[in-house]
Structure formats: structure tokens, C-alpha cells
Amino acid sequence: MKLYAIVGSPNSRKVLAVAQHTGIDVDIEYLDLYAGDTQKPTYKALNPNTMVPTLIDGELKLWESNAINQYLADKSENESLFPRDLAQRADIVRWQSWELAHFNQAFGTLAFESVAKPNFMNLQGNDAVINWAKEQLGRFASVLNEHMRGRSYVVGEALTIADYSLIHVEFFKEMIPFDWTVFPHLNSYFDRIRQTPYWAATAPASSEAIGRIPEAQLASE
Numbered sequence: 001m002k003l004y005a006i007v008g009s010p011n012s013r014k015v016l017a018v019a020q021h022t023g024i025d026v027d028i029e030y031l032d033l034y035a036g037d038t039q040k041p042t043y044k045a046l047n048p049n050t051m052v053p054t055l056i057d058g059e060l061k062l063w064e065s066n067a068i069n070q071y072l073a074d075k076s077e078n079e080s081l082f083p084r085d086l087a088q089r090a091d092i093v094r095w096q097s098w099e100l101a102h103f104n105q106a107f108g109t110l111a112f113e114s115v116a117k118p119n120f121m122n123l124q125g126n127d128a129v130i131n132w133a134k135e136q137l138g139r140f141a142s143v144l145n146e147h148m149r150g151r152s153y154v155v156g157e158a159l160t161i162a163d164y165s166l167i168h169v170e171f172f173k174e175m176i177p178f179d180w181t182v183f184p185h186l187n188s189y190f191d192r193i194r195q196t197p198y199w200a201a202t203a204p205a206s207s208e209a210i211g212r213i214p215e216a217q218l219a220s221e
Contacts, residue, residue: 002027002056008210011065013202014168018069021198022076033211066096069161095162106136111172145183167193
């Protein structure tokens with residue numbers, strides 16, 4: 001099994017954390033964002049979206065991080081991440097869908113326009129998009145904040161792939177121009193999940209390492 005990823009990529013981190021959590025042996029190949037590795041024909045043949053991550057398992061070429069995590073969780077013997085109980089599974093998928101369509105769409109858009117563009121791409125963020133993303137993030141952060149009142153995890157009493165989905169952009173949480181102080185339950189949740197060992201292990205060593213191939217991989221090539 002092989003996973004193509006980029007250092008610091010939130011969606012890559014999401015899958016890397018689940019791979020470690022399940023204990024599945026995955027060969028990880030990091031791509032160089034700045035060298036345009038995702039745009040090369042060999043990679044495009046695996047993932048026509050030219051994004052990461054992509055998982056290869058035999059004849060299966062799987063992209064979309066939430067789908068990959070469901071696959072890894074089901075393939076492992078660790079059923080806690082994606083329990084077999086139908087109601088719990090539906091609840092997990094509901095929150096994964098919600099984060100994609102609403103919460104992390106707003107969060108990710110705001111991070112891209114206000115942080116990634118000026119700091120990593122030498123571009124100016126779009127003010128109209130930034131304002132829209134702030135409004136949307138405020139709307140959906142309120143939903144998550146209320147849901148996490150009195151809860152430790154999004155679904156059930158243990159960490160699931162829903163938590164890895166929701167936490168995946170936490171690296172940018174304090175960088176974006178957004179007032180988090182009015183969401184105490186959400187903040188406590190993020191602080192707790194970001195310290196879990198499998199998630200913490202996926203953090204880039206430095207901001208300079210983001211998007212680059214790790215030295216260990218370069219040395220082995």
C-alpha cells in the first residue's frame with residue numbers, strides 16, 4: 001500500500017494520522033509542491049485532480065481524504081475509528097460531509113486567501129472571498145461549538161475519523177483573521193485533539209518544511 005502526500009498538507013495529515021492510528025503499514029512518498037510534482041503526468045494518471053493525498057492499494061487508486069480514511073479504518077482491525085454500528089457510522093459520515101461542505105470549506109477558504117496566498121504563494125488574498133469565508137465560518141463554528149458542549153469527541157465516547165476530519169486545518173487556526181474567543185467549547189475541543197499523539201506526529205517540523213520533500217526521503221532516493 002502506498003500513500004502520496006505533501007508535508008503540511010491538511011488533507012495529507014488527516015490520512016497520515018489515521019494510517020498511524022490503525023497501525024497499517026503504508027509506504028509514504030512525499031511530493032514536492034514547489035517542483036510541481038502533483039502536475040506531472042505520472043501523478044496525474046493516479047489522481048486527475050492533481051491534489052493529495054492519493055492511496056494505491058493493488059489495483060485500487062483512491063483519492064479524497066475522507067474516503068481514504070474510511071477505507072483504512074475498515075481495512076484495519078481497529079474498529080473504534082469507524083465502528084460497524086450503522087447509526088454511529090452514519091453519524092460519523094454526517095460530520096465528515098458537514099466539515100467538507102460547510103465548516104472546513106469556510107475555514108480552508110479563509111486560510112488559503114489570508115494565509116497561504118500571501119505567505120506561501122506571493123499573492124494577495126481576495127477581500128470579498130475573505131469576508132464571505134469569515135461570515136460562513138462564524139455561522140458553522142457556532143454549530144460545532146454548541147455540539148461540543150459537554151462532549152470530548154464529535155461522535156460517541158472515543159476518537160473517530162470524524163475528529164481527524166474536523167481537526168485537519170488546525171495548523172492555521174490561530175493564523176487566520178477570525179475571532180475564536182466566542183467559541184469556548186470548540187476551542188477546548190481543538191486544543192484537546194491537536195495534542196493526540198497520532199495527529200501531533202504529522203505536524204511539519206517547521207514552516208519551511210511545508211510542501212518540501214523530507215531529507216530522509218531524499219537521502220534514500
